Amino acid sequence: MSEYRISRSTPESRGGVAFFAALTLVLFTLPWWDGDGSLRTPLVIVLLYVALAQMWNLLAGFAGLISIGQQMFVGIGTYGLLTFAEEWGIDPYLSVPLCGLVAALVSIPVAFFNFRLVAGYFAIGTWVSAEVIRLLVNDSGSLKGGEVRSLTRESLGGYAKETRDNVTYWLALALAVGATAIVVFVLRSRVGLALRSVRDNETGARGLGVDVTRTKALIWVIAAFWTGCVGAVLLLNAPSATSTSAFSVLSWTALVIFMVVIGGNGSTTGPILGVLVFWFLDEQLADQDTWRFIILGGLAAVMAIVAPKGLYGLLQQWKPLQFFPVRRRLIGPGVDE
Amino acid sequence: MIWVNAIVQGVLLGGLFALFATGLSLAFGVMRFVNLAHGDLAILGAYFGVTTSDALGVNPLLSLFIVVPAMAALGYVLQRYAFNYAIGDDPLPSILVTFGLGIVIQNALLERYSADSQGLDAGSIETSSIELTDDIAIGTFPLIILGVAILVLGGLGLFLARTRMGRAFRATSDDPITARLMGINDRNIYGVVMAIAFATVALAGVFLGIRQTFGPSDGPALLLIGFEAVVIGGLGSLWGTLLGGVIIGIAQTVGNQLDVEFGFLNGPLLGHIIFLVVLLVRPNGLLGRRSR
Amino acid sequence: MSLLEVRELSAGYGDFQALFDLDITVDEGKTLAIIGANGAGKTTLLRALAGVVPAMSGSVRFDGEDLLAIPAHKRVERGISMVPEGRQLFPSLNVRENLQIGAYSGRPGEWTVDRVVEIFPLLERLLDRPSDVLSGGEKQAVAIGRALMSNPHLMLLDEVSLGLAPVVVKQVYAALPAITGTGTTVLVVEQDIAQATAVADDLVCLLEGRVRLQGTPAELTREQITSAYFGIEAAS
Numbered sequence: 001m002s003e004y005r006i007s008r009s010t011p012e013s014r015g016g017v018a019f020f021a022a023l024t025l026v027l028f029t030l031p032w033w034d035g036d037g038s039l040r041t042p043l044v045i046v047l048l049y050v051a052l053a054q055m056w057n058l059l060a061g062f063a064g065l066i067s068i069g070q071q072m073f074v075g076i077g078t079y080g081l082l083t084f085a086e087e088w089g090i091d092p093y094l095s096v097p098l099c100g101l102v103a104a105l106v107s108i109p110v111a112f113f114n115f116r117l118v119a120g121y122f123a124i125g126t127w128v129s130a131e132v133i134r135l136l137v138n139d140s141g142s143l144k145g146g147e148v149r150s151l152t153r154e155s156l157g158g159y160a161k162e163t164r165d166n167v168t169y170w171l172a173l174a175l176a177v178g179a180t181a182i183v184v185f186v187l188r189s190r191v192g193l194a195l196r197s198v199r200d201n202e203t204g205a206r207g208l209g210v211d212v213t214r215t216k217a218l219i220w221v222i223a224a225f226w227t228g229c230v231g232a233v234l235l236l237n238a239p240s241a242t243s244t245s246a247f248s249v250l251s252w253t254a255l256v257i258f259m260v261v262i263g264g265n266g267s268t269t270g271p272i273l274g275v276l277v278f279w280f281l282d283e284q285l286a287d288q289d290t291w292r293f294i295i296l297g298g299l300a301a302v303m304a305i306v307a308p309k310g311l312y313g314l315l316q317q318w319k320p321l322q323f324f325p326v327r328r329r330l331i332g333p334g335v336d337e
Numbered sequence: 338m339i340w341v342n343a344i345v346q347g348v349l350l351g352g353l354f355a356l357f358a359t360g361l362s363l364a365f366g367v368m369r370f371v372n373l374a375h376g377d378l379a380i381l382g383a384y385f386g387v388t389t390s391d392a393l394g395v396n397p398l399l400s401l402f403i404v405v406p407a408m409a410a411l412g413y414v415l416q417r418y419a420f421n422y423a424i425g426d427d428p429l430p431s432i433l434v435t436f437g438l439g440i441v442i443q444n445a446l447l448e449r450y451s452a453d454s455q456g457l458d459a460g461s462i463e464t465s466s467i468e469l470t471d472d473i474a475i476g477t478f479p480l481i482i483l484g485v486a487i488l489v490l491g492g493l494g495l496f497l498a499r500t501r502m503g504r505a506f507r508a509t510s511d512d513p514i515t516a517r518l519m520g521i522n523d524r525n526i527y528g529v530v531m532a533i534a535f536a537t538v539a540l541a542g543v544f545l546g547i548r549q550t551f552g553p554s555d556g557p558a559l560l561l562i563g564f565e566a567v568v569i570g571g572l573g574s575l576w577g578t579l580l581g582g583v584i585i586g587i588a589q590t591v592g593n594q595l596d597v598e599f600g601f602l603n604g605p606l607l608g609h610i611i612f613l614v615v616l617l618v619r620p621n622g623l624l625g626r627r628s629r
Numbered sequence: 630m631s632l633l634e635v636r637e638l639s640a641g642y643g644d645f646q647a648l649f650d651l652d653i654t655v656d657e658g659k660t661l662a663i664i665g666a667n668g669a670g671k672t673t674l675l676r677a678l679a680g681v682v683p684a685m686s687g688s689v690r691f692d693g694e695d696l697l698a699i700p701a702h703k704r705v706e707r708g709i710s711m712v713p714e715g716r717q718l719f720p721s722l723n724v725r726e727n728l729q730i731g732a733y734s735g736r737p738g739e740w741t742v743d744r745v746v747e748i749f750p751l752l753e754r755l756l757d758r759p760s761d762v763l764s765g766g767e768k769q770a771v772a773i774g775r776a777l778m779s780n781p782h783l784m785l786l787d788e789v790s791l792g793l794a795p796v797v798v799k800q801v802y803a804a805l806p807a808i809t810g811t812g813t814t815v816l817v818v819e820q821d822i823a824q825a826t827a828v829a830d831d832l833v834c835l836l837e838g839r840v841r842l843q844g845t846p847a848e849l850t851r852e853q854i855t856s857a858y859f860g861i862e863a864a865s
């Protein structure tokens with residue numbers, strides 16, 4: 001038997017996974033000990049942003065798909081929920097995955113158009129696609145995107161308010177944890193290996209028989225599904241929506257991009273770090289919307305040049321740690337630990 | 338007749354769009370650089386025109402003599418001392434830097450000028466027009482804009498084709514490393530490209546401000562229009578950009594007319610749809626070079 | 630007097646070092662041929678001299694000046710010009726424009742498009758053609774002409790005969806006397822040993838990034854050269 005083996009885990013990553021598992025458990029039990037919901041209310045948004053950030057990170061950091069059109073899937077999730085729960089009377093919580101499914105379906109023709117565009121033009125192309133969907137929703141007679149719309153009590157299925165708030169919170173937690181798990185899982189899978197090889201050398205990866213376009217398309221659809229689910233939960237958490245708010249490039253894509261870039265694009269921990277930085281800044285800059293955007297936008301622009309791997313990258317330079325077991329390492333005699 | 342008029346007005350509007358897209362087209366052509374702040378820079382130029390003409394008490398058209406060179410200088414400096422560090426095989430840094438810059442510009446304008454719409458008053462030239470028939474009149478100012486767009490694009494075309502520096506632009510676009518072996522400083526060329534891009538977009542911004550009202554968050558919509566004009570015309574083709582601008586201009590006016598007449602479609606939506614159709618049937622654009 | 634003095638030069642790309650403590654001297658007006666197998670570091674040496682590959686350590690003096698302190702695009706003004714491996718013509722420029730761009734630095738001298746056509750008569754009817762439709766030999770002639778247009782003091786010629794038919798190689802080398810005749814010093818990278826010994830005043834053989842053998846073609850025996858080329862220990 002060989003003394004060599006391939007290992008993905010390190011002592012820190014075992015500790016890291018244990019830490020995140022414990023944190024998830026603590027967060028799961030929050031409704032029982034956070035009686036007045038003072039922590040729950042802000043956490044819903046934070047957790048949903050973690051989910052959005054992980055998905056954008058998966059696209060840009062790992063698949064090289066730089067999208068400025070993610071708001072389209074958020075909006076589809078929001079209007080999907082309005083249709084399923086409000087118009088068709090389906091249970092609102094069961095509707096959430098259906099909304100993701102609609103977003104995933106729409107993402108296929110969107111990919112068909114935009115995958116023809118290179119890099120920066122792909123970014124603007126996805127933005128155009130999001131605008132098209134927004135304008136269609138806005139003009140649609142049945143979706144009534146031009147009006148302020150909200151879920152009525154009947155369509156919320158007669159659940160008590162406390163229950164509704166808790167379920168929304170748990171859904172947000174599930175989306176955040178699930179998004180992180182998807183990134184970890186995708187990176188550990190064969191697809192993940194293919195993506196890494198594409199990121200390092202696209203032509204080389206093609207030569208090795210990796211179907212680059214298919215791999216990217218798969219990631220694109222997964223991210224659309226998850227982002228669509230987030231859009232639905234955002235509506236569960238918000239009193240109302242319009243097509244302008246649901247398809248906002250600033251709220252659902254720009255802020256997300258800034259969080260990912262500041263935290264650390266192309267890592268698993270970085271986006272979470274970015275969301276936390278954003279949360280902290282947001283608390284300091286309450287009601288200063290313009291300054292929030294100026295500071296975050298400026299910080300992201302500067303970091304893109306001076307620290308392209310974000311805060312997590314800086315942290316890694318200082319002390320290399322791997323919290324999630326996604327990197328394969330060779331263990332055996334004569335191999336440096 | 339209203340449809341003929343819509344098309345005529347669309348062609349005129351297209352001149353503005355083409356002028357607006359010139360910088361995007363040139364920057365992509367020479368250095369594969371996509372500036373996501375391009376729309377916000379046009380709006381910045383328009384506000385710059387407001388402040389300059391107010392401060393000096395002159396016609397906004399005269400403010401161009403300050404706004405255009407100042408924006409060109411800003412473009413050169415930003416390229417040399419920021420954007421150049423973001424250029425590379427990985428497109429992400431350049432997208433992030435310009436996207437971040439765009440958001441900063443939008444919000445800084447909001448902070449400085451508030452969200453209220455503004456306009457630039459250029460006097461009687463705005464309302465004068467040439468009457469072709471009872472139903473169709475060509476505005477003098479839109480006609481001037483179209484003329485300026487043709488002059489700018491044609492002038493750039495001649496510059497690229499005929500001058501020593503134009504050759505250096507094309508050589509750098511082909512292969513920046515080999516261009517260095519010719520004694521060309523590619524970093525400087527990139528700076529000059531961005532200076533031209535900023536100058537033309539500032540010109541377009543001030544023209545836009547004279548034609549219609551504008552607000553701090555109008556940039557992204559302009560970016561999408563410019564981008565569509567460039568892709569429809571074909572990446573790297575300046576005349577293609579003019580054609581693309583005119584097509585998007587016609588789409589706006591005809592789309593809005595359709596909305597008025599039948600309550601169906603609208604300007605921006607028709608523009609996006611035409612863009613998607615062109616992308617589907619001619620991915621390299623109408624006048625684009627094969628395979629890119 | 631030596632025009633170029635390379636002392637303990639190390640260079641490479643990123644983590645990959647291709648040259649190790651190289652010492653080479655080139656005298657004014659001479660032709661130096663660099664030979665060596667694939668991966669010996671010949672191209673890296675030329676690209677380091679042209680400034681498009683960074684030097685890691687060592688020094689290079691050119692015409693009495695510290696060359697490594699000068700960025701690539703300014704070395705052309707100082708009189709260094711290069712014919713890169715694979716010709717690297719600019720496809721957006723036609724043949725005439727490719728030649729004209731060679732004069733971009735504005736260094737004074739006698740080379741013009743007409744003078745280039747004199748030494749490469751085949752270019753005359755091609756001047757207004759796009760450069761990407763030319764044959765390999767025609768491209769090589771344009772690339773050499775383009776480098777001459779800067780009126781170089783030192784011309785770096787990389788892999789001149791690579792991929793060309795023997796008869797074309799002969800035509801290209803036939804132009805060499807016209808180039809050196811104007812006082813231009815030439816540093817040529819050549820894989821063909823016979824060709825190199827025929828044209829050069831001095832020979833340098835590189836092996837794995839180090840100078841293995843140096844001398845005039847007259848001093849060196851064929852056996853010495855082949856063993857240095859392939860890295861075989863000469864039995865002496």
